Amino acid sequence: MQNAIDLAIKGKYTNSPNPNVGCVIAEGDKILSKAYHCKSGEDHAEVIALKNLKKKVNKKMVMYINLEPCCHTGKTGPCTKTIINSGIKNIEVAMLDPNPIVKGKGVKHLRKNGIKVNVGLCRNEAIKINKDFITRHKKNRPYIVLKQAISADFRITNPQNKWISSKLSRDDSHFHRAESCAILVGSNTVRKDDPRLNVRLSKEKLLISEKIRQPVKIILDSKLSLNINKYKVFKGKAKKIIFNSLQTKLDHKRNIDYIKIKKEKFGLDLNSIMKILANDYEIKRLLVEPGKELFSNFLNKEIFDEIIYYKSSVFIGNLGMHNINITKSYLKNRSLILDSVKILSNDVKIRYILKE
Ligand SMILES: NC(=O)c1ccc[n+]([C@@H]2O[C@H](COP(=O)([O-])OP(=O)(O)OC[C@H]3O[C@@H](n4cnc5c(N)ncnc54)[C@H](OP(=O)(O)O)[C@@H]3O)[C@@H](O)[C@H]2O)c1
Numbered sequence: 001m002q003n004a005i006d007l008a009i010k011g012k013y014t015n016s017p018n019p020n021v022g023c024v025i026a027e028g029d030k031i032l033s034k035a036y037h038c039k040s041g042e043d044h045a046e047v048i049a050l051k052n053l054k055k056k057v058n059k060k061m062v063m064y065i066n067l068e069p070c071c072h073t074g075k076t077g078p079c080t081k082t083i084i085n086s087g088i089k090n091i092e093v094a095m096l097d098p099n100p101i102v103k104g105k106g107v108k109h110l111r112k113n114g115i116k117v118n119v120g121l122c123r124n125e126a127i128k129i130n131k132d133f134i135t136r137h138k139k140n141r142p143y144i145v146l147k148q149a150i151s152a153d154f155r156i157t158n159p160q161n162k163w164i165s166s167k168l169s170r171d172d173s174h175f176h177r178a179e180s181c182a183i184l185v186g187s188n189t190v191r192k193d194d195p196r197l198n199v200r201l202s203k204e205k206l207l208i209s210e211k212i213r214q215p216v217k218i219i220l221d222s223k224l225s226l227n228i229n230k231y232k233v234f235k236g237k238a239k240k241i242i243f244n245s246l247q248t249k250l251d252h253k254r255n256i257d258y259i260k261i262k263k264e265k266f267g268l269d270l271n272s273i274m275k276i277l278a279n280d281y282e283i284k285r286l287l288v289e290p291g292k293e294l295f296s297n298f299l300n301k302e303i304f305d306e307i308i309y310y311k312s313s314v315f316i317g318n319l320g321m322h323n324i325n326i327t328k329s330y331l332k333n334r335s336l337i338l339d340s341v342k343i344l345s346n347d348v349k350i351r352y353i354l355k356e
Contacts, residue, residue: 001094001122004064007036007045009129014039014210016181017282019097019133023049024064025088032061039210041075050086057087066126068097068119071106080106084113091117094126098137132285135305141274142286144304146295147176148323150311155320156292157192168344169310174201176308180287182216182241182277185233186267186294187226190219195289196232214238216281220268220294222246228254241281243268266297274303296325302334307352310344 007022015021021037023045032055035048043051046069069079069091083091096104096119107117127134132143148156149165158164165173177183178199189195197217203209216239219226224244228234240256245268248260259276261268277283288298298304324330336352343349 001064001066001092002125003031003034004045005066005094005122005125005129007034008066010036010207011038012129013178013206013208014213016040016213017133017136017284019067019130021045021065021067025049025053025061026064027055027058027061044070044079046079047082050082050088059089061088062090062092063088064092064121066094066122067130068093068095068102068104068106069110070097070102071109072101080109080113083110084115089115091115092121093117093119094122095119095130098134100137131305136278136282136284141271141278141303142181142283143306144274144286144288144298145176145180145306145308146288146290146298146304147173147308148290148295148310149173150309150323151314151316151320152312153315153317153320154323155316156323157321158314158316159319160316164314164316165310165312166345166347169312169347169349171201172342172344172349173308173310174199175206176287177215178206178212180215180285181283182218182281182286184218184220184286184288186291187219187221188293189289189291190221190226190231190233192291194231194233196236197289198236198238215287216241216283218243218277218286220244220273222263222268224258228256243273266300267293270297270301270303292321292323292325295323296328296330299324299330300328302331302354305354306339307336307354309350311348311350313346 004022004024008020011020015037018040023035024031025033033049033053035045037045071078071080110117135143151164183197198214199212217233218241220243222245224246242258243261245263247258249258261272335355337355339351339353341350
């Protein structure tokens with residue numbers, strides 16, 4: 001099963017909105033076939049592993065899958081049907097599919113057709129690699145990662161230099177962009193930084209052979225005050241969504257969706273935005289690159305799952321903007337768990353997970 005889980009992760013840059021799924025077919029200790037799900041609309045891992053199997057199926061063979069096989073027709077047919085037709089009689093599934101269309105039904109269908117299915121092997125590891133997919137189906141919002149580059153004195157802007165963190169940190173952050181279905185920023189960040197919000201890594205670096213998936217670009221601009229002819233983020237073919245408080249309309253030519261959202265005291269209603277992203281855009285993983293205001297608001301509302309800091313060793317002082325509105329207090333009901341720390345030349349990457 002660990003092999004299936006390791007394989008599943010390979011799909012993380014290309015498979016959204018689908019989950020990471022790997023499949024191994026073994027006889028005793030010998031792996032006979034293995035596969036992972038690469039892209040929505042293409043074959044699922046179980047189907048590819050069966051297609052790649054060179055030996056005739058026998059009763060000793062076991063199929064290991066990190067997620068319950070689907071039993072419905074979506075962009076592809078039900079995997080349970082292919083498995084039943086293959087003659088495989090033993091299946092290990094790490095966890096049930098949290099998607100209500102499938103949940104438990106896939107396993108039930110297989111058992112009904114005489115297949116022995118055991119659920120739960122390496123369950124915790126399986127949950128870990130599909131936290132985004134699970135969050136989308138269970139919480140009706142994307143898995144939200146807040147990422148900031150901060151100085152040693154917690155400043156996020158530097159009047160002396162465009163960048164706060166090192167080149168190594170910036171390259172590392174592009175892996176997070178690549179893994180995310182969408183990137184979200186506030187209007188001031190567009191105005192001040194004019195970011196492109198794209199992935200600038202090669203396929204070789206991501207270890208993929210498919211075309212790089214560019215994330216959806218999301219901007220919070222209540223009053224539609226940004227000039228879309230001026231800023232880089234509005235250029236290019238990638239889908240753009242501008243959440244605002246004025247109008248809903250679709251600009252097909254520029255691939256921009258304008259969506260009207262109610263305004264609250266500190267900005268657009270983040271809960272409604274997250275619901276729309278999960279349901280209408282099938283965003284399972286969202287990377288937020290927030291300035292002070294947006295970061296403070298996500299923390300205040302406690303809607304996020306991870307914080308990633310790239311902390312540099314420079315001191316910026318009062319001319320730099322603090323990363324958070326320090327007049328407020330945050331996370332009164334929740335706490336963070338330190339997940340990992342990584343040294344990146346003169347910076348340190350710190351990853352926190354919000355405790356459930
Ligand atoms: N070091 C880093 O990692 C990093 C990352 C990002 C940004 N930055 C820096 O941060 C600075 C900008 O920070 P900032 O605090 O001024 O602005 P911000 O957080 O980038 O954007 C805030 C603006 O977004 C809009 N907004 C709409 N709904 C919101 C909501 N629910 N919560 C919060 N904002 C909402 C509001 O403008 P409207 O009224 O127009 O809607 C608000 O003024 C820039 O100078 C940039 O360089 C640094």
